[in-house]
Amino acid sequence: MRVQDTPEEWQVVATATPFKGNKTSVRTDDVVMPDGSVHRRDYQVHPGSVAVLALDEEDRVVVLRQYRHPVRQKLWEIPAGLLDVPGENPLHAAQRELYEEAHIKAEDWRVLTDVYTTPGGCDEAVRIFLARGLAEAEGERFEVSEEEADMELARVPVGELVRGVLAGELHNNCLVVGVLSLAAARAAEGGLETLRPADAPWPARPFEG
Template sequence: MANHTRPVEDETTGAFAKVADAPESWPVERSEERYRGAKCSMRTDWVEMPGAHGQGRAVAARDYMDHPGASAIVALDSRGRVLLQRQYRHPTQHTLWELPAGLIDGDGEGPLATARRELVEEASLRAATWHRLPDFYPSTGFSNERIHVFLARDLTEVPEEEIDFVREHEETDLASEWLPLPEAVRAVMEGRLHNGATVIGILAAHAASQDGFVSLPVASDD
């Protein structure tokens, strides 16, 4: 009987290795800001496209949200529980259970610095150990938003007097729960959680836990 099993090395270092996203930018004939809000703006770019059937270049308008990006944190305590917080999200008309997260909007602040700040502000926690989980673009046809996801462990509580932040609006109604990581995975697979960073972060953290997180890269803002 023929053996149709592919060698493992072919999948990790051979032909499949070329399947990886890569930076690329097509020429933009002109660009126009349509709207600017507190968190993001809307732009139209007129992008040079390949012409159909060898007919030369074409120009097409592409509308998108220009977004600063965000960081999300899988905060895992010493008992293997992940922190989730319930927050009202008006565009979805839902309250959603989410990871602590926030915009990368501080002066000169990178993704990891944002994650550290948000963990203090939203959860009153600091972490001694930080690793990177997969980052992602939540809506590639509509926005340039990129969400960076981190695993935070070795947690300690931050005294209230050390927190220089006042919660307002939706954040005043935050509720928190600590779920064992397998239970958080169950909530994802049963369709009870819908926030993209939360789904990706929980599943990635669970996959990384299988080898005790040793394969995860250490997080840095370099």
């Protein structure tokens, strides 16, 4: 048996949007269950995101430290951002985020993994890229504001990040999934060359070529 997620959509007999924010909203659906009963499900509607695990020639990952108000912590993360434009090519969005947050460009891009962050309460889908062949981006640095104005940048060895994840010291979803996916891909037959190309289809967030 092949273990693989599959599309499925249960009947919705009523829907409403009780809250609409700047980037996300909350939707309430009345969903028909397999036994015929109807139950209400509230969830956050999210445009989707991209994240970049940027790996340099010394086997270090580009990370940033940023304040996250909902959890009241400064978290170490990898560059990431929203898919602000519907249908936007996720690779282009990832390249933009790497430039804006770290002022870096990369020559080699692969899809590392695709995840739903919290599928029980949010429809956010994230595509995490592996970027290699790093170099300083041309031109002026992107002007940051709000939480990003306090952001710190660093390059940390992969092994140290793996240790921190398993020790419960690092908690950001994209960093945790990205770093452990990198370690798993390296250990697999064929290594990193078996990763999907950067323009691989993404059913969760279809995009233009």
